[in-house]
Amino acid sequence: MYNFDFVKPATVEEALAALSDEDAQPLSGGQTLIPSMKQRLNAPSKLVSLLGIAALKGVKTSGDVMEIGATTTHAEVAAQATAYPALAALAGAIGDPAVRNRGTLGGSLANNDPAACYPAAVLASGATVVTSGREIAADDFFDGMFTTALDDGEIVTAVKFPIPQAAAYVKFEQPASRFPLCGVFVAKYADGVRVAVTGASEEGVFRWTEAEAALSADFSAGALTDLSLPADGMMTDLHGSAEYRAHLVKVLTGRAVSAAA
Template sequence: MYSFEVERPTSVADAAAALGKDEAQALGGGQTLIPTLKQRLASPSVLVSLAGIADIKGVSVDGGTVTIGGGTTHGVVAAEAGAYPALAALAGNIGDPAVRNRGTIGGSLANNDPSACYPSAALASGATIVTNSREIAADDYFQGLFETALEEGEIVISVKFPIPEAASYQKFEQPASRFALVGVYVAKFADGVRVAVTGASEGGVYRWSEAEAALSGNFSADALDGLTVSGDDMISDLHGSGDYRAHLVKVMTKRAVAAAS
């Protein structure tokens, strides 16, 4: 690694000011950024730790919406987001206990790793990402591999999740990392079904519109029988080919529907 300064603000305003410095970068739980620094794939001059900002932590429920602070760890989401069982279950299966007790939902969404779990939950749920300056619909937030709509200095303050009638996340995980080789999140709302896929596409998390249309008319695994998924533009690596991941997309979607039904 190399030399850098660390700022530890205790308010969102102070954090935003610190992020205005040259080559400053926000640090959430550090589960992605610290390994990146060790490999010298990033070289910020200032790390702005968000760990001391109490206002961006915690889980609350208001009517049909679960709001989770951006600084809330996966472990806390798993323990306290019971009003949205599928989301709590997803959080409880991220990484291992060390990762769940350090990693944060805001850090995961800001990083937008193509194999991360939370992006599929946000996209399938039609969540709203609240920053220190605006609110961004999940459909507008994710913009490709490690790319989001966040601008320089923006901090994920909270994420608002509408609670669906039924939902499930099914992950075919890579055993060593426990990242999703393919993960599918299905959420059924009164006005239709949303299906989000992570771990598969070279473009990052995406909605499978054909499955959404089929399931909105018939919410059962059988409704997917006539659909096919192309291996084109799917990730192909030592863990699996594009065609293999395409096959898994349909398999995991069927499992998610069956679990949610």
């Protein structure tokens, strides 16, 4: 990979100052960024490590909201997010144990891989993404494959998850990469059910609103019987066709409802 300047500031303010340079990029756990730099798909002139900023780490729950710092690793969320078991389970099944000790919540969200697990949890929870400058609702954060509402030089600092009454995440793993071929996060709140799907759409993570309406009326897998997700806009690759993915989304949604109920 091409060389770069490495800096590791101790505060968000210092990080933002360092990121104001042209071609500077933030570095969190690096589990996607480092492989992409090895392939020279990405060649920043400066990397600003966020891992020295103590304020960006940790899980705290107050009332019905769990707030997780952006640089909290998947392993830490798996161990500490006990008040939101479906989220802890999702974090504990990303990648493998070594990846979970480096990869972070904020890094996953800022990258917005169309097959990442965390975006489904954030969108299904109606979470709020807190950045260095503002708060962004999950519905406004994800903006298509590998694209988010983040501006240049803006970093995710935390995510606030409203804790649901019931929730589950079910993914169908692509056996070589262990990324979800499809993954569905279902979360039931007092004011309705939210269903978010990852790994399926060409536009990245999305809400399946027809399923949300049906499940809000009747929170059972049977409520999905008459629904079908159109294959238009679903991804086709060597692992599965658009039709296969659309079918899989319905199957996994039913399984997630059964697991949550």
